[in-house]
Amino acid sequence: MKKVTIRDVAKEAGVSVTLVSFVMNAKMGKDGRLDCPVNPNTARRVLEVAKRLGYRRNNAAASLRSGRSHTIAVIVSDISNAFFSEICRHIENTAYEMGTTVIFASSEENPEKLSNLIDTVIGYNVEGMIIAPCLGSEAALKKAVDYNIPTVLIDRDMPGEDFGRVLVDNVDAGFIATKYLIHQGFGKIEMVSYKSGVTSLTDRERGYEKAMEEAGLQDYINIHKIEYEAVAAKKMVRETFKDASKRGTEAFILPTKKIALYGFNALNVLGLNLPKDFSFVCFDESDIYDLNKPVVPHVIQPLQEIAEKSVELLSDMVEGKTDNKNISLKAKLVVGGRLGSEPIAATF
Amino acid sequence: MKKVTIRDVAKEAGVSVTLVSFVMNAKMGKDGRLDCPVNPNTARRVLEVAKRLGYRRNNAAASLRSGRSHTIAVIVSDISNAFFSEICRHIENTAYEMGTTVIFASSEENPEKLSNLIDTVIGYNVEGMIIAPCLGSEAALKKAVDYNIPTVLIDRDMPGEDFGRVLVDNVDAGFIATKYLIHQGFGKIEMVSYKSGVTSLTDRERGYEKAMEEAGLQDYINIHKIEYEAVAAKKMVRETFKDASKRGTEAFILPTKKIALYGFNALNVLGLNLPKDFSFVCFDESDIYDLNKPVVPHVIQPLQEIAEKSVELLSDMVEGKTDNKNISLKAKLVVGGRLGSEPIAATF
DNA sequence: AGCCCTACCTAAATCGTTTCAGGAATTGCG
């Protein structure tokens, strides 16, 4: 089957190539009429012919001439992480609605790979990028600025004037998690976190501290810093839990899913039970949270909203309208298996 | 910063545009020399100038002229499913190595959306597609054939001469799962499965039946068919487990991750314990399997291999070399938290 | 009538690359 071009359509419909181009690119006006200076009858005829011949625009040609690719790149630190894959799914959906193509890539927490990926996607003439930076990716991100490619940061912050940002208020997330436990009557609330943290984590720590201080519990503030590497991390969490009863710890905040898994593992190994020995507030989503009886309270991020806002913001930046480049979203606490319709913090 | 074109490079280097094009497209030969009829010194100079000027190929132009997009589409039924997102990650990596761009999309188990997506990606001039079909997508897939776009099917089979296939041998998967339980000394082994199954599921059922028959346990074959809808499904699994002791059931095979989750939920609700009341063999991967003591045996699919083989096969199909269009891979059983290096079935 | 305006349409240039068809200089070979 030979490719049918705009020229074939024009000839068959007895009009000029230009006219066909007009018709094919016309958006529907709000009145259901095409918004281009073309006789509606002619337009209809062109459309009919195009359909009959099976015409499909050659995007390469269109892109070459117009200089627009209608393509964006999304680079996350780990696409096989449920958090990111869910975001990617929503980004794809949102972009699809806008007629934008998305190229996905995963930096695998490696700044060098991120750097390469940025080079690659720039080669694809992407009009913008949505990036979840990994530790140490400042240099790589600088390229986005150098090449003058609109870029929106998600999940983690990085310094840089030119970036758009769609970030979850992680201070608030840590705050509502802690507040909930305090509200449950607990005072000796501790946290387990990584030694070298990205902003999302350190913010959650600050939220925890803030809530503790506000409640006059500052003396109980205790953040156990563990290694990132899995084996060491598991062991350190186990140690932490082992001495918990000695310290009189009533609850732990486990600010990432992975840390939570280490936590559950430690419970298992030590033969501890969740509501009996102490309580958890975890983050993100896991089958394990739902399986527990009662369901483990956990803080979730508005993934769909992150996706939608970041696409919209990026689109605005590409079009040159950039009123507000910093969007902050609130995390929500899930208790008893159901989501509060309002941020929980507001209900205390 | 103005875009620098091949012409700028040519002028600066004092050579023709053609020559620059040659140099930029030359692959390294095995001897470390360029495989094009260009003087190595000239080539070096061109490369140097291109780098200094910051030249980047305009893919739209290249694609327009050459008629090749070096782009493939991957459409899975649910990208937020860990199984698929992991495959996608590996596909992206493999394709990236080959200089191929990947467009991902998710049909969300909806044949109509799949149909739209296929239209869309065809508009992007993709050279091939990797598709995990959903139920009822025969019509949508026919378009791939109509448009003559090389397509490889993963995860689930569909009829069609022209498709390439990279499928896991699910009969074998069901077989080794059952065989393992038999080897553990169990006889009354049952399975929970969906009523209306895709091939991957029905194949696992057949594998189960085959193993039972081979062991002379055909009288105990019992497949409990549940609804796909979550609430009904949960309830039906619960019912099934409740009467299990009456039936003397010793073990269950839960052939998808979701069914396994229903299973664990039922255990919780009914107050049953895993090694005590009966045993499980589950499928795919979940934090829950690993958390149990001992680790729940589960059958995993070679995700990376699926990804690599499907990209390679598709690439071959695009290039016109299609010796073997049907690739079958073996699933593996994970016991005690560690993977047998050989398919377990071989060790019995 | 003469002029402008609007509505509808078109010819031709252009985007940046690949590729075709060959040209010039050098080398190899009988």
Add this chain to the structure above:
DNA sequence: CGCAATTCCTGAAACGATTTAGGTAGGGCT
């Protein structure tokens, strides 16, 4: 020495769309 082959290089024609600049016809106005 002369012809062919090889090596290195080049000009110009595509590819298929968008976009610029403008053209024609008809209607309304003065």
